[in-house]
Amino acid sequence: MNALRTMTIMLTMAVAVAGCGKGAAQGESGHKDEHAGEKGEHAGEKGEHAGEKGEHAGEKGEHAGEKGEHAGEKDEHGEEESGMVKLTPEQVASAKIAIAPVERRAVTSEIIATGEMVPPDDGIARIGAKASGRVTKLTKGVGDQVTRGQALATIDSPDLGRAKADYIAAASAATVTRENADREKALFEKKIAAERDWRIAEGEATRARAEKEAAELRLHTLGLSDAQLKNLRADQHYASAVSVASPLDGVVVERLVALGQMVEPQDTMFVVMDLRTVWVMVDVYERNLGQIAVGQKVSATVEAWPQRSFEGTIESIGAVLDRRSRTIKVRVALTNADGALKPGMFAKVILAGSTGEPREGTYVPAAAIQRDGDGSIAFVPVGDTEFQLRELELGVRSGDWVEVTKGLAPGERVVTTGSFLLKSEARRESFGGHEH
Numbered sequence: 001m002n003a004l005r006t007m008t009i010m011l012t013m014a015v016a017v018a019g020c021g022k023g024a025a026q027g028e029s030g031h032k033d034e035h036a037g038e039k040g041e042h043a044g045e046k047g048e049h050a051g052e053k054g055e056h057a058g059e060k061g062e063h064a065g066e067k068g069e070h071a072g073e074k075d076e077h078g079e080e081e082s083g084m085v086k087l088t089p090e091q092v093a094s095a096k097i098a099i100a101p102v103e104r105r106a107v108t109s110e111i112i113a114t115g116e117m118v119p120p121d122d123g124i125a126r127i128g129a130k131a132s133g134r135v136t137k138l139t140k141g142v143g144d145q146v147t148r149g150q151a152l153a154t155i156d157s158p159d160l161g162r163a164k165a166d167y168i169a170a171a172s173a174a175t176v177t178r179e180n181a182d183r184e185k186a187l188f189e190k191k192i193a194a195e196r197d198w199r200i201a202e203g204e205a206t207r208a209r210a211e212k213e214a215a216e217l218r219l220h221t222l223g224l225s226d227a228q229l230k231n232l233r234a235d236q237h238y239a240s241a242v243s244v245a246s247p248l249d250g251v252v253v254e255r256l257v258a259l260g261q262m263v264e265p266q267d268t269m270f271v272v273m274d275l276r277t278v279w280v281m282v283d284v285y286e287r288n289l290g291q292i293a294v295g296q297k298v299s300a301t302v303e304a305w306p307q308r309s310f311e312g313t314i315e316s317i318g319a320v321l322d323r324r325s326r327t328i329k330v331r332v333a334l335t336n337a338d339g340a341l342k343p344g345m346f347a348k349v350i351l352a353g354s355t356g357e358p359r360e361g362t363y364v365p366a367a368a369i370q371r372d373g374d375g376s377i378a379f380v381p382v383g384d385t386e387f388q389l390r391e392l393e394l395g396v397r398s399g400d401w402v403e404v405t406k407g408l409a410p411g412e413r414v415v416t417t418g419s420f421l422l423k424s425e426a427r428r429e430s431f432g433g434h435e436h
Contacts, residue, residue, distance in 0.1 A: 083389035085379065085426045092385055098417035099381055100368060104410040105401075106360040111291060111351040112396060115282035115332065117302075119343050123274035125247050129263045130222045133157030133242060140270070141255055146246045152270050153244040155263060160222050161240040167215035168232060174205070174212040181205035250274035251339070278334050278341045280312070282349050283327040292317065297352040298332050302345050307371050310334045310341065314351075363401040368414040369394070370423045378408065379415040379422045387415060389426050 087095070133155035140152045181201040187193035219229060223242055254271035257263060280300060284292060296314045312334035321328050332349060334341060368378045369392070376394050379387040395403030408414065415422060 083426070084382065085387045085389060085422050087385050087387070087422075087425065089385060091421070091425075092418075095418035095421045097381075097415055099413045100365050100416045102362060102364050102404070102408045102410055102412045102414060104360070105363050110398075111284075111288050113282045113284050113288075113330075113349050113351065115280040115330075115347055115349055117334075117341055117343050117345045117347060118279050118281055119273045119275060120277055120279050120333070123248070123250065123277065125250070125272045126268045127152065127244060127246060127270040127272060128267050129155050129157070129242065129244055129265060129269060131155070131157040131159040131163075131242055132264050133159070133240075133262070135257050135259055135261045135263060135269075136241070138255070138257070138259060140246075140252050142252050144252045145250075146252060146272060147249050148247065149245050151243040151245050152252070152272075153257065155242050155244065157222070157240050157242045160242050163215065163218050163222055164232060167212070167219055167229070170208065170212040170215040174208040177201070177205035177208040244269060246270070246272050248272060248274050249276075273343070275336055275339055275341070275343070278336045278343065279315075280332040280334060280347050280349060282330040282332055282347075283322075283325065284330045284351075286321060286326045286328065288351075289317075289328065292330060292351055298349050299352070300332070300334060300347040300349045302341065302347050304342075304345065305340055306374060308340070310336075310347075359396060359398075359403070361395060361403045361405070362408060362410055363398075363403055364408060364414050365416050366397065366400050366402050367416040368419060369402055370419050372423065377423065378404075379419055380408070380412055381415060387422050389422075 135153055136156045137154035138152075139154075140146055140150075146152065181198070181204065184193055184198040184201040188195055188198040216229060223245070250272045252270055253273050255269070256271075257267075257269045263269060292314060294314055294317060298312050298314060300310045300312060301308070302310075312332050314330055315333045316331045318329035318331075364378065370377050372391075376392045378390050378392055380390055382388050390407045392407035393405045395405045397403070
C-alpha cells in the first residue's frame with residue numbers, strides 16, 4: 001500500500017516535470033517568435049530606407065544626366081571658349097597653310113632709343129593783348145584750329161581810344177606846323193621875314209612830325225593797320241575794341257582768360273601750337289654716338305598708334321652729355337600732317353643703319369603676326385585642321401623676325417602663310433558665325 005502510494009506520487013511528479021519542460025520550451029519558442037517579429041519590422045524599415053536610397057540614387061542619376069548634358073553643351077561651345085578655329089580640309093588646302101617654329105635666338109637689331117615729343121620752338125605762340133582792357137568776346141577755345149591773323153578774342157581797351165585821339169591831334173599838329181614852316185621859308189626867301197622865324201617854324205614842324213610818327217607807331221602796336229589809320233577822322237567816334245589775333249597757323253592748346261576778365265599786355269591769354277611737325281627729344285647713349293649723324297633717317301612708334309610707323313630725320317645732336325645717364329639729347333623731326341602725334345607722348349625711335357647690342361629672346365617670323373585691333377595675334381596648330389588663337393605682346397623687330405615677350409614659347413609652332421584666313425575665320429565665329 002505504501003509502495004503503491006509512493007509510485008503514484010513519483011508518476012505525478014514526472015508528469016508535472018514533463019509539463020514544465022514543455023511549457024518552458026513553448027515559452028522560449030514564444031520569445032523567439034517575438035524576436036523574429038522585431039527583426040521583420042527592422043527588415044521592413046531597412047527595406048523602406050533602401051527604397052529611399054534608391055530614389056536618391058535615381059535623383060543623382062538625373063543630376064548626372066543634366067551634368068552630362070551641360071558637359072555636352074560645353075563641348076559644343078569649346079571652340080569659342082578656348083580660342084580654337086577649325087577649318088575644313090578643303091580650306092586648309094586652299095589656304096596653303098605653312099608652319100614655322102618659335103625660336104629662342106639672339107638678334108642684333110638697329111639702335112632703339114626712347115624720347116618725348118615736344119612742339120617745335122618756332123611752332124608755339126603765347127598770345128596776349130597789346131593793351132590793357134576787359135575781355136568782351138571769345139571766339140576760339142581749346143582744340144580749335146586757327147589760321148594766321150584770325151581773331152581769338154576781343155577786348156575793350158580805353159588805351160586804344162586815347163591812342164587814337166593822340167594820333168589825330170599829332171597828325172593835325174604835324175600838318176599845321178608843316179604849312180607854317182613852309183610859309184616862313186617862302187617869306188624868308190622874299191626877304192620879308194627873318195631867318196630866325198623860319199628856323200623856329202621848321203623846328204616846330206619837325207617836332208610835330210615826330211609826335212605823329214610816335215602816335216602812329218603806338219596804334220600799329222595796338223593792332224591797327226595803315227589802312228585803318230587812313231580812315232581815322234577827327235569827327236568820328238573812336239572805337240576802343242582791340243582784336244587778339246593768332247600769329248601762326250595751328251591749334252589752340254590753352255585758353256587762360258574768361259569773359260569780363262581784365263588783362264594786361266604781359267598776361268598770356270592763349271597758347272597756340274603749329275603741330276604739322278613735332279620734335280622728339282631722344283636720349284642716345286654715349287657708346288652709340290659714333291653711329292648717328294644729322295640727316296639720318298629714323299622711324300618712331302607710340303603707344304597710342306602701335307600699328308603705325310612715323311618717319312623723320314635727325315635735325316641736331318646735343319653739345320653736352322648728361323653726366324648721370326651718360327646720354328645726349330638728339331632732336332628728331334617727325335611729319336604730323338593728321339595731328340596724331342601730341343606733345344608729351346613717349347616714342348620709341350629706331351635709328352636706321354645703326355647696330356645695337358645683341359638681344360636674346362623668343363622670336364617668330366613677322367609673317368606669323370596679325371594685327372587685331374590694338375593688339376597682335378598668332379595661330380598655333382593643334383591638329384591638321386584645328387588652330388588655337390594666341391594673343392601676343394611684342395618686343396623689337398629685326399628684319400623678318402619679331403620678338404614675342406608673351407603668348408608663345410620656344411618649341412611651339414605658328415602659322416605663317418594662311419594666318420590671315422584664320423584671323424578672318426576667328427572673327428566670323430566671334431560674331432555668331434557658328435550655329436549651335
